[in-house]
Each structure stands twice: as C-alpha cells, then as structure tokens.
Amino acid sequence: MSRLLKTVSIYFLGNVINRLMGFIVMSVATHVLTDSDLGYFSMSSTLINITMTLVSVQAWMAIIRFVFDYDTIEGKRKIIANGYFIEFVTFVIYTIGFIIFLNISPIADAFELYLLSFGYVFNQGVQFACRGLGKNKLYVISGIVGSTAQLLSSILFMFVFHMTSNALILAMALSYICQGLFIEISLKSFRNLKLSDINLKLAKDMLKYCVPTALNYGAYWVNQSANVIIIGFCISKSAAGIFTAAFKMNSLIGIVMMAFNFAFQEYSFSINRSDIKEKMYNKMFDSFIRFISCGMMFLLPVTSILFALIIGPSYESARSLVPLLYLGSFFDSLQLFLSSIMQAEKKVELMFFSQLIGAIITFTVMLSTVWFFGLQSAGIAMIACFAAVSAIRIIGLKPKIKIKFKMSYFLHYIIVFLITVFVYLNFNEIVNLIYCIPLTIYCLFCMRSVIKQIFLSFSKRYNNKKEY
Numbered sequence: 001m002s003r004l005l006k007t008v009s010i011y012f013l014g015n016v017i018n019r020l021m022g023f024i025v026m027s028v029a030t031h032v033l034t035d036s037d038l039g040y041f042s043m044s045s046t047l048i049n050i051t052m053t054l055v056s057v058q059a060w061m062a063i064i065r066f067v068f069d070y071d072t073i074e075g076k077r078k079i080i081a082n083g084y085f086i087e088f089v090t091f092v093i094y095t096i097g098f099i100i101f102l103n104i105s106p107i108a109d110a111f112e113l114y115l116l117s118f119g120y121v122f123n124q125g126v127q128f129a130c131r132g133l134g135k136n137k138l139y140v141i142s143g144i145v146g147s148t149a150q151l152l153s154s155i156l157f158m159f160v161f162h163m164t165s166n167a168l169i170l171a172m173a174l175s176y177i178c179q180g181l182f183i184e185i186s187l188k189s190f191r192n193l194k195l196s197d198i199n200l201k202l203a204k205d206m207l208k209y210c211v212p213t214a215l216n217y218g219a220y221w222v223n224q225s226a227n228v229i230i231i232g233f234c235i236s237k238s239a240a241g242i243f244t245a246a247f248k249m250n251s252l253i254g255i256v257m258m259a260f261n262f263a264f265q266e267y268s269f270s271i272n273r274s275d276i277k278e279k280m281y282n283k284m285f286d287s288f289i290r291f292i293s294c295g296m297m298f299l300l301p302v303t304s305i306l307f308a309l310i311i312g313p314s315y316e317s318a319r320s321l322v323p324l325l326y327l328g329s330f331f332d333s334l335q336l337f338l339s340s341i342m343q344a345e346k347k348v349e350l351m352f353f354s355q356l357i358g359a360i361i362t363f364t365v366m367l368s369t370v371w372f373f374g375l376q377s378a379g380i381a382m383i384a385c386f387a388a389v390s391a392i393r394i395i396g397l398k399p400k401i402k403i404k405f406k407m408s409y410f411l412h413y414i415i416v417f418l419i420t421v422f423v424y425l426n427f428n429e430i431v432n433l434i435y436c437i438p439l440t441i442y443c444l445f446c447m448r449s450v451i452k453q454i455f456l457s458f459s460k461r462y463n464n465k466k467e468y
Contacts, residue, residue: 019251021147023310025154026248029168030312032158035241041165042244043232045172046225048113050218052120055094058214059086060128062206065343067132080129080189081197082206087125091118112169119176126183138186146179212348216339219355223362223385224332227378230366235374243375245311246318246325252299253292253329278401281341285403287449292333294443296326297417300424301432301439308429323421324379331386338393338403345400354392358385409446416442 029038063083067076094117102110123146130139150171157167184190228247232240300323307319335354342351362385369377394403416439423435444451 018143018147021144021151022251023248025151025168025171026245027310027312028154028158030245030310030315033164033168033241035238035245035315036236037165037241038168038244039228039232039237039240039242041168042228042240043237044109044113044165044169045116046221046228048116049120050221050225052094052117053214053221054218055097056087056090056121056124056214057207057211058124058217059083059090059206059210060124061213061217061343062086062210063125064128064132065209066206067129073133076133077189077192078197078199078202079206080132081193082199082203083129084125084190084193085198086203086207086210087121091121109166109169112166112173116169116173116176119173119180123176123180126180126187126189129189130183130187133187135183135187138183142179142182145182146175149178150175209348212352213343216348216352216355219352219359222359223355223389224382226359226362227366227381230363230370231375231378234367234370239375242315242318243321243378245315246321246375247378249303249307249310249322250325250329252303253296253326253333281401282404285337286406288337289334289406290409290447290449292330293413294446296330297413297420298436298439298443300326300420301436304424304427304432305429320425321375321379323424324376325382328379328382328386331383331390335386335389335393338390338397341397341401342393345397347396347400350393350396354389354396357392358389361385361388413446 029041033041060083063080067079070076070079095114098114098117101107107113127139127142130142153174154167154171157163157170161167163170228240228243231243303322303326304319307322311318335358339351342348362381365381365384366377369380373380397403420435420439423432427435
C-alpha cells in the first residue's frame, strides 16, 4: 500500500503541472482561435491518435506488461528492444500508407499531422520503457518538459507566426518529441539496443498480447473521442470547438485519475501472483471509488469559479455541458481501474469485447440523441458507454476476482451530488465558493478511511527512517 501511495504522489505531482500547462494552452487558444479552428484541431488530433493506436498495435503496452516478468536488466531491455522493433515495422507501413493516401487525396496540414503521428509513437514507446524500468521520476519530469514545450511553441506559433489550428497540431507534435528525447537522453534505451535482442518468437508473443489490447484501446478512443467527431460532422466544427472547451475541463478529473491509474497499473502487475490479490484489489477499489467520486463532485463548484478564467467568453455555452461530462469521466475512471486488473490477469479479449460494446453504445446513443439534445448528447453517450463497459468488466472478472461495491455509500452520495449540480447550474461563482465549505466537510467524512490509510503509511515510513 505504501509503495502504491508513493507512486501515486509522484504521478500526481507531474499530472498537476502537466494539466496546468494544458489549461494555459487551452485558455490561450479559446481567447485567440475561433471555435471552428479549435474544432478542426480536436477532430484531427483525435483521428491521428486513434489511427496510430491501431496501426502501431500499441506495442508499448506489451513492453510494460512483459517487462515485469523479468528481474534482470538484460531481460527487461530485451522486452524493450522487441517492443521498439514492432513499433518501427508498423510505422514504416503507416508511412507508406500515408504517402499513398496523400497522392490520392491531398490534405491540409499534412506535414504537421505526419509529425504528430511520429511524435506520438516515439513518445509512447520511450514513456512505457521508462515506466517499465521503474524510472517514475524521470517520466514525470519528462512530462513537464513536454508540456512546457507545448505551451511555449503554441504561444510562438499563434502570436508570432499567426498560425491557427495547425499551431496546436504542431505544438502537440513537438511536445511528444521533446518529452521522448528527454527520456531517451537519460534512459539510453536506443543506444543499448542490440540486434541480437530481437527475437521473432518473443515479438510474436508480445503481438498476441498487444493486438487485442490495441483493439481495446482503439475502441476506448472511439468511446472517449468519437463524440467530437460526430458533433463536428452532424452539427458543425464550431459546435465541436465548444464541446472541446467543455471537455478540456475534464482534465481536472484527469489530474487525479491518471495518477492513480498509472500507479495502480504497475501495482496490479507486481501483485498478480500474490495469494491476497483479491483482497488488495477490493481495498484499492473502495479507496478509488471514494477518491474519484468525491473529487469529481468537489470539482463542480471549483469549475464554476475557474471557468471564466480559463475559457474565453465566446465559449460560455460550454459551461452547462460540464456536469454530464464529469459524470461520464467518473465511469471512464472506473472502467480504466478495472482494465488494470484485467491486464494483470491477461484478460485482454474481454477488455476488447467490453470496449467494443461500449463503442456500439456510443455511436447508437450519439446518433439517436444528437438531433434532440445537441451537445448534451455527448455526456449522455459517455455515461451510457462507460457504465456498460464497467458492468461487463465486473461480471467478466467475477470467476477470478470478485469486485465488491459498498452500496450504502452511494445512497447518500447521489443526493449530495444532485444538490451540487443544482448549485453549479443555478448560482454564481460566489455562492459556489461558499458551497465548497460544507462540501469539503462531506468529502473528508466520506474519505476518512482513505485519509487514515495515507496518514498511517507516511507515519510508518517516518518512524522507520527515524529508527534507522
């Protein structure tokens, strides 16, 4: 438990800084770019991320899963070498396909989009190698370097070169590349590669694992990001820009969610062979539910206060979209937590099946409600999708791991959550600020066991150091 908390704290610090950088970029963009430009950027970057996840078969996930099976640095580097080999081959195939596509149908910003594709694959490969080798601090620092590069280059491209949507695409590409280079300079994973480390049988075993994982993650990208594409095509690029501004606020939840999920992913892999893993999974699950649900609810009044500071005035209509998107992100967090357990148990086929069902639900709900509820259909689709994915995963894990809910917690939580949404939607920033006081007391009460565990963990570590 103490090791998990330490890893969470490291990732949390990095995520706070990275998300703050991201908010500054979004703030600048919503004050400078039109909603159509922002919508085009969001649609383009989303399509690139989905495409590269599928084409590269997400080889980096095989790296971090298989590297924990080896205790020696030589064994770990062999896994990394074969992961890089898979990435290289798939990116060559992608490059050929990209050139052919440009000859058939030329597209704007082709150079920026190709650079974004390369940066994404390169960055993911060295990121996961870094985490697999236990270099968590290096990973966090590199993320800050990448976020800083994105912020500075965005300002440069928009204010000096007067670029529009391509400024954000190019800045994102440079952030990926800068983060990857920073990791590589310290990690030297490419310099230490040996051709003799490439083993076709091992690469094949890794492919068997990562292909369904890639399909699963591709489906996840559809579930999380198809909303903006459907909105862009069914309504307008301007509407996609408004939605992007609202969806950016979900990064506040991401500060906590990604830190916990990254740490738990590594923790679940390490305890996979433990006799008490079911007990540990459920202990983490209860803490996670309370932490994320209270954090999500508390962020509503905070968002009311910050919205006008972060988002440009022309995007004011995005404010009402936040509650449903936050609730959708809660269920998204839940299914990501469950995916770490499924990866540790190597139940990747079930992961893909659940995400595929989620993708079907996303498209069905979006296409059937977008004409009636407009942009609110995206939040409805997220909730329906990720709630279904979570339910399927809990049922699928039941033969090996029984995930237990404490329903008594939700009986009072739902009432307080509805009150919080009402305050957020109907009152100004001052009322929301005052409301934070009783809400803080409630959240601390709900998380008292989590806080106690954190306190005991740090107290134990302090006493051990004192004795030493």
